[in-house]
Amino acid sequence: MVSRATNAYRIYDLKCTANDSYWRQTLGQLIFYDIALTHYLDLGSPPEKLGFIQPKCKEQVLEISIGADERNAMMARIISMAHNMWRREWEATKASHCSMCEVKSSCPAHQPKSLLLDERGRKRASF
Numbered sequence: 001m002v003s004r005a006t007n008a009y010r011i012y013d014l015k016c017t018a019n020d021s022y023w024r025q026t027l028g029q030l031i032f033y034d035i036a037l038t039h040y041l042d043l044g045s046p047p048e049k050l051g052f053i054q055p056k057c058k059e060q061v062l063e064i065s066i067g068a069d070e071r072n073a074m075m076a077r078i079i080s081m082a083h084n085m086w087r088r089e090w091e092a093t094k095a096s097h098c099s100m101c102e103v104k105s106s107c108p109a110h111q112p113k114s115l116l117l118d119e120r121g122r123k124r125a126s127f
């Protein structure tokens with residue numbers, strides 16, 4: 001995050017990947033930062049720019065434009081997650097955004113029923 005005398009600010013997320021498409025998987029994280037920093041720091045208005053700094057990619061500074069629709073969609077996800085937490089519902093459930101999830105390979109919602117992770121993250125077969 002870069003603050004300037006004008007009170008305008010920008011949010012950049014550093015990614016140490018050589019995958020030129022990796023940013024697509026983490027765009028939700030950047031939108032979350034946008035909302036969290038704007039509200040938590042009481043900055044009053046959204047950042048003037050968002051982007052990824054990705055030194056190993058072709059486009060080393062990738063600037064992203066997001067609007068009210070993206071922010072509203074993320075707020076809906078945050079509120080839904082908060083309600084689940086208040087109801088103590090911790091079970092992961094499959095959803096459309098799972099295809100973009102970085103932890104899908106170890107997510108219980110996507111494991112075969114006969115192969116689940118134990119409390120230490122080891123794969124265990126149920127009998």
Ligand code: SF4
Binds near residue numbers: 092094095101102104
């Ligand atoms: S793969 Fe699992 S952890 Fe990732 S979004 Fe889907 S349900 Fe959530």
